[in-house]
Amino acid sequence: MGDATETFYSVIRRQGITRRSFHKFCCLTAASLGLSPLTASSIAHALETKPRVPVIWLHGLECTCCSESFIRSAHPLVKDALLSMISLDYDHMIMAAAGHQAEAILEETRAKYKGRYVLAVEGNPPLNEGGMFCIEGGKPFVEKLTSMAEESMAIIAWGTCASWGCVQAAKPNPTGAAPIEKVITDRPIIKVPGCPPIAEVMSGLVTFITMFGKLPELDRQGRPSMFYSERIHDKCYRRSHFDAGQFVEEWDDTNARKGYCLYKMGCKGPTTYNACSAVRWNGGVSFPIQSGHGCLGCSEDGFWDKGSFYDRLTTIKQFGIEENADQIGMAAAGVVGLTIAAHAAATAVKRLTHSPDRSAHKGKPS
Numbered sequence: 001m002g003d004a005t006e007t008f009y010s011v012i013r014r015q016g017i018t019r020r021s022f023h024k025f026c027c028l029t030a031a032s033l034g035l036s037p038l039t040a041s042s043i044a045h046a047l048e049t050k051p052r053v054p055v056i057w058l059h060g061l062e063c064t065c066c067s068e069s070f071i072r073s074a075h076p077l078v079k080d081a082l083l084s085m086i087s088l089d090y091d092h093m094i095m096a097a098a099g100h101q102a103e104a105i106l107e108e109t110r111a112k113y114k115g116r117y118v119l120a121v122e123g124n125p126p127l128n129e130g131g132m133f134c135i136e137g138g139k140p141f142v143e144k145l146t147s148m149a150e151e152s153m154a155i156i157a158w159g160t161c162a163s164w165g166c167v168q169a170a171k172p173n174p175t176g177a178a179p180i181e182k183v184i185t186d187r188p189i190i191k192v193p194g195c196p197p198i199a200e201v202m203s204g205l206v207t208f209i210t211m212f213g214k215l216p217e218l219d220r221q222g223r224p225s226m227f228y229s230e231r232i233h234d235k236c237y238r239r240s241h242f243d244a245g246q247f248v249e250e251w252d253d254t255n256a257r258k259g260y261c262l263y264k265m266g267c268k269g270p271t272t273y274n275a276c277s278a279v280r281w282n283g284g285v286s287f288p289i290q291s292g293h294g295c296l297g298c299s300e301d302g303f304w305d306k307g308s309f310y311d312r313l314t315t316i317k318q319f320g321i322e323e324n325a326d327q328i329g330m331a332a333a334g335v336v337g338l339t340i341a342a343h344a345a346a347t348a349v350k351r352l353t354h355s356p357d358r359s360a361h362k363g364k365p366s
Contacts, residue, residue, distance in 0.1 A: 060121065060180075
């Protein structure tokens with residue numbers, strides 16, 4: 001789908017994009033990645049001098065929701081990522097080539113860009129019965145995955161399917177579906193979990209690799225720290241209600257209409273690491289909790305086998321500020337009441353003790 005020796009800048013200049021627009025793009029990209037504005041010059045230099053990164057995008061057992069999410073990226077637009085920033089040489093979902101012509105591209109890329117291409121994987125391989133549950137080009141998908149991973153620079157595991165296994169690996173898992181790390185053990189794997197991942201998280205990762213020519217910092221589970229270092233709970237706009245002990249008790253009750261916390265309705269935000277509450281979805285418009293539904297924890301390993309999405313599975317203790325304030329207020333009122341009563345009693349005793357007994361002086365001469 002293009003010559004990978006071209007740079008991003010040479011491609012957009014050929015498309016008629018001005019130098020001014022190019023620098024504006026670099027500034028916006030730096031901002032979208034949470035980088036300093038000063039980084040824009042480094043981004044511009046990288047895009048002017050470094051060749052576009054060849055990408056091979058494979059599909060195993062999956063529902064294509066990762067691709068559906070990716071094509072809706074707004075920062076950057078997916079057309080810029082696919083047509084200018086990277087050289088997407090193979091993706092059977094969107095490529096024009098088919099059959100033997102398409103399969104030949106894999107071998108060509110593998111040989112021509114040995115050690116320089118990124119292997120993006122959506123979905124996972126079935127391992128039971130020799131992988132015969134997923135056949136592509138006459139071969140089990142696990143064979144194609146293993147072959148293309150051998151000469152890749154790195155592997156991107158798109159979505160929870162590739163990262164953790166997801167619903168295909170749910171018990172009893174008859175196909176033996178497994179995350180790709182169970183098959184590929186000698187290449188760096190960047191996990192981008194989510195069902196699907198956020199569009200801007202996907203395009204942001206592609207942008208980072210393209211601009212800096214290296215992998216981003218990963219957490220201990222292999223996820224990009226820039227997107228998976230905080231829990232959804234940490235930046236949720238309903239967090240103040242959680243801290244105050246204000247919860248939705250039943251769907252569509254008064255508390256639900258007030259926008260109270262959905263934790264008691266099964267929301268997994270306190271235990272889910274993702275950027276949903278910060279980056280949000282649909283161009284930053286909303287995310288599930290904002291739409292009135294609790295987080296399912298879809299970016300966490302094993303979420304599919306942990307019971308109903310509406311069960312309160314965790315035992316996180318909230319502060320309960322409102323409740324405590326009421327209790328403190330009542331206690332304070334009680335203390336004040338007791339103090340007043342004690343003061344009144346003490347005053348009465350004092351008066352009785354120090355007042356002269358007028359009756360004792362009756363009849364005495366003055």
